[in-house]
Amino acid sequence: MPESDEVFLRANAEAGEVFERLRRITEDRARDGGTSGLSVLELTREAGLELSKSDLTELRIPEIVPIHRFIPWDVWFPWRPLWCWWWHRYQPWYHCCPYWWHRCHWYAE
DSSP: OOHHHHHHHHHHHHHHHHHHHHHHHHHHHHHHSTTSOEEHHHHHHHHTOOOOHHHHHHHTOOSEEOOOTTSOHHHHSOHHHHHHHHHHHHOTTSOOOHHHHHHHSOOOO
């Protein structure tokens, strides 16, 4: 296996660990959290993502996300732009697929 493939596999495994923690934390908080929304900054920081309010603004993610217990977390929680953000910040030589990149990053019209 070429070295670049091994580097990508390690990076992908690291991303998988971070987003698995985010999934677990989000589902636990949603289950225990009543009807109020969840703080995206609090959840992401607990999962190991060092986001700021300006990052949320750039990604157009609200600070508080409403809980929808009747559907899976990955439908109502904005993890896709966070996925692109993680790859861009921690593995800048790899890129999101074009579909996600254009869906996650907004451009002035």
